[in-house]
Amino acid sequence: MDTTTSRLAHNYHPLPVVIDSAAGAWVTDVDGRRLLDMLSAYSAMNFGHGHPALVAAAQAQLARMTLVSRAFEHSLLERFAAALGDLVGKEMVIPMNTGAEAVETAIKVARKWAYEVKGVEQDAAEIIVMSGNFHGRTTTIVGFSDDPETRRDFGPFTPGFVLVPYGDAAALEAAITPRTAAVLLEPVQGEAGVVLTPEGYLRRVRELCTVHDVLMVADEVQSGLGRTGTTVACEAYDVVPDLYVLGKALGGGIVPVSAVVGDRRVLEVLRPGQHGSTFGGNPLACAVGLAVVDLLRSGEVQARAARLGERLRAALTPLVGNGLVELRALGLWAGLDVDPARGTGREVCEQLLRRGVLAKDTHGSTIRLSPPLTISEDDLEWGLARVAAVVAG
Ligand code: PMP
Numbered sequence: 001m002d003t004t005t006s007r008l009a010h011n012y013h014p015l016p017v018v019i020d021s022a023a024g025a026w027v028t029d030v031d032g033r034r035l036l037d038m039l040s041a042y043s044a045m046n047f048g049h050g051h052p053a054l055v056a057a058a059q060a061q062l063a064r065m066t067l068v069s070r071a072f073e074h075s076l077l078e079r080f081a082a083a084l085g086d087l088v089g090k091e092m093v094i095p096m097n098t099g100a101e102a103v104e105t106a107i108k109v110a111r112k113w114a115y116e117v118k119g120v121e122q123d124a125a126e127i128i129v130m131s132g133n134f135h136g137r138t139t140t141i142v143g144f145s146d147d148p149e150t151r152r153d154f155g156p157f158t159p160g161f162v163l164v165p166y167g168d169a170a171a172l173e174a175a176i177t178p179r180t181a182a183v184l185l186e187p188v189q190g191e192a193g194v195v196l197t198p199e200g201y202l203r204r205v206r207e208l209c210t211v212h213d214v215l216m217v218a219d220e221v222q223s224g225l226g227r228t229g230t231t232v233a234c235e236a237y238d239v240v241p242d243l244y245v246l247g248k249a250l251g252g253g254i255v256p257v258s259a260v261v262g263d264r265r266v267l268e269v270l271r272p273g274q275h276g277s278t279f280g281g282n283p284l285a286c287a288v289g290l291a292v293v294d295l296l297r298s299g300e301v302q303a304r305a306a307r308l309g310e311r312l313r314a315a316l317t318p319l320v321g322n323g324l325v326e327l328r329a330l331g332l333w334a335g336l337d338v339d340p341a342r343g344t345g346r347e348v349c350e351q352l353l354r355r356g357v358l359a360k361d362t363h364g365s366t367i368r369l370s371p372p373l374t375i376s377e378d379d380l381e382w383g384l385a386r387v388a389a390v391v392a393g
Contacts, residue, residue, distance in 0.1 A: 095281030100136025134191030194335030229306030
């Protein structure tokens with residue numbers, strides 16, 4: 001892309017490929033070249049491109065009804081809320097569109113809960129967030145990023161957020177005060193490079209939240225809906241947060257769908273007129289969301305992700321010390337810290353692109369792999385062989 005003539009604002013730094021069509025785990029560029037998608041739109045394409053059940057659900061709904069706004073009820077809304085709630089074992093759903101919007105929604109809910117239920121003095125509520133966090137790009141959310149680049153030139157920011165080191169339970173305990181409304185965290189940090197927490201950490205977070213009457217809010221926008229080999233990442237760690245934030249794959253890569261999902265005792269603090277979105281919970285979003293929940297209900301997709309994840313680890317673990325400084329993986333999801341001698345993460349991704357694989361660097365020499373959970377074993381092995389060839393040099 002020539003940035004001197006492009007009519008697009010330069011807020012992204014795309015790899016040099018122009019994609020024209022996609023099917024399953026493969027995309028085709030404008031020159032007719034096929035490339036294996038090992039990013040899946042940052043886990044929004046968990047079920048692969050053009051999944052027949054999702055396309056059919058969308059097409060049927062497109063012809064039937066797409067939007068009435070939340071000024072009226074529509075026939076799919078309650079069904080969607082019940083299906084999604086049941087999938088993750090929660091009672092209530094607030095449907096939104098993007099991940100960042102759902103995170104903002106969770107923040108509003110947590111603050112209101114702190115004032116109404118916990119009795120925190122108005123405007124004093126604090127939300128504890130983690131180093132390395134990524135929750136989206138709104139002004140409030142970038143305001144509590146600990147990445148100076150993310151914040152620079154966008155202030156002043158919303159107050160009321162307290163940063164603690166990710167994975168450090170003692171630091172979290174020390175930061176909790178009677179004003180703490182919530183702990184907001186990603187059970188696995190995706191944008192940070194698939195960063196995992198120490199054994200027992202998330203259970204300790206749950207315990208601290210319970211003991212101090214603080215909401216545990218799990219942002220599973222990227223980690224949720226099958227990626228980790230479980231329905232949500234929290235399940236892999238045997239913890240149940242008070243609120244889940246879901247997005248990305250919930251819209252099947254077809255339409256933006258996000259949601260805050262939690263128990264009635266928390267979500268009922270929002271009363272009619274206090275929060276909303278023109279497109280949140282629209283019929284097309286609900287139809288696709290219901291089809292996504294259907295795909296996850298039997299647990300087969302999750303089990304498959306876990307199985308394929310073992311192949312991924314088997315293929316990449318031998319590279320540690322031979323091109324990789326570190327490998328972090330859970331389910332069909334991996335963060336690879338490439339030896340800086342092999343080049344920057346971006347250079348590695350450009351080499352992968354030349355060999356027919358789509359992947360994306362996150363920062364420095366870290367790249368992330370998150371192929372569609374529906375990828376065939378042969379295609380996965382094909383892609384991993386190319387990753388290994390590039391990384392081992
Ligand atoms: N939360 C997490 C954990 C994410 O990874 C992302 C997107 N990468 C978001 C929130 C923001 O989602 P969206 O881009 O849909 O606003």
